[in-house]
Structures are given as structure tokens and as C-alpha cells.
Amino acid sequence: MDQVLKALADGTRRELVERLVAGPASVGELAQPLDMSLPAVMQHLQVLETAGLIRSEKVGRVRTCHLEPAGLRMAEDWLGRQRTGWEHHLDALGDLLQEGDSPS
Amino acid sequence: MDQVLKALADGTRRELVERLVAGPASVGELAQPLDMSLPAVMQHLQVLETAGLIRSEKVGRVRTCHLEPAGLRMAEDWLGRQRTGWEHHLDALGDLLQEGDSPS
DNA sequence: ACTAAAGTTAAGTACCCGCTTGACTATTGG
């Protein structure tokens, strides 16, 4: 969880994810539009892979990366739980107020 | 977006959010279970508020904080878009493969 | 075999983050 959100907290890494939504890509393809050195991109990819957000296999001399939806779903679920929890709390509060509204 | 995910990337701040799901709380109440100094908690709260994840008003000498679901929902939506985007991509790919499967 | 392409590793640098302590400001109750 911590790793997933830390990974997505970086704008560059989110760009990488957004690119990978369109389909798998090699390290070079991912690096090309990114105005930074290739090793920098590598480090970002490693962070994403350690977090379980992407997976990559190397065949020949080219490493191909693809998205792993499980990681995204985990983060999404956590956010959803907190949000709906709070909204239900508000609902319950609303009911309580309405109930106590006309006590005569 | 960047601010929201950076804010949630920290474990302490996620604890604060989880606490606030149960309802509003004062700075002191939030700090009490957190084995760190009060200014540290303040800084975390400021990060959360700047990110739009919580809101707080000060009445008298006590500041009360409450959750703001909009921020959570924004992050949740982004994650959902990426994930479903990728899943649809996989579906389309599956269809393509199946279509080309028996070309005779 | 020789060279270019695609990554990878290692080391170093500059900056950002979380936390601390200490001093300070407002409110509240006696």
C-alpha cells in the first residue's frame, strides 16, 4: 500500500503508467518523450515494478513493460473505503438530526 | 492530483484520514495516539488540507478537522480510469486474438 | 570479428520531507 501510493505520488511515474495503459512498451520507448536520462527512467520503472504496478520481461536486449492492474485496484479500493465510509457517516448523521428534529 | 497522491503516500497521513472517517476531531485528539510531537501532526494536517483532503475551522482555541471526500474521489477516479483503460485494452486484445485464431 | 543499439550498474550531487526542540500567541477557567 505504502509503496503503491509512493510510486504514484510522482508525476513522471504517473506519466509512465498512463503511457502503459495504451499497451506494453520498451524502456527506450518509455524514455523517449521524457526529457531525462535513461537511467533515471530505469529507476522509475524499478519503483513501479517493486510496487507491483507494472511487470517487465527482457527478451534479447529489449525489456518490455506492461501494466499490472492489481496494484491500481488495491489503491483504488482503499480510497473508496475511506470515502464511502465518510459518506455513510454523513448519512447516519443526517438521519440522526432529522429524527431529533421534531421531538414534540 | 500530485498534491493529493503525495499527501496520501505517507502512512501517518493515511492514519489521520482513517481516523477522520469516524468523524471530526481536534488537533490534540488526532495527535494523541500518534507517538510524535504536536507540530509534526500540524504539518501533516496542513499537507492534507492544502491537498484538499480535509478542511478545518478554529473556534476559540481548538481547531476541528473533518474529511473532504472530493479529494479522495479525484484520486479514486484517476486510478479507476487507468485500471479500466488497461482492462479494456486487454479485452480488445483478447477479441483480436480470438478473431485471428481460426483464419482458415 | 566489429560496431551500434539497448540496457544496466555505480557513484555522486542537490534538493525535498518528516521530525525535533524551543520560543511564542491566543483562549479559558479560577
Place this chain on the structure above:
DNA sequence: CCAATAGTCAAGCGGGTACTTAACTTTAGT
């Protein structure tokens, strides 16, 4: 008024993070 409570401001410290460049490894093309 006096002191305790609840929070805030400011400076500083240590570790982590995002890059960089330079050197190296492996594979592919000719």
C-alpha cells in the same frame, strides 16, 4: 490577574529521492 490549555511559528538536522555522468555488459546487424 494568573496560570493552564491548545495550538502555532521558526530554525535546523538527518535521511531519502530524483536526477546526473561515466563506465560496462549484452545482443543484433553486417
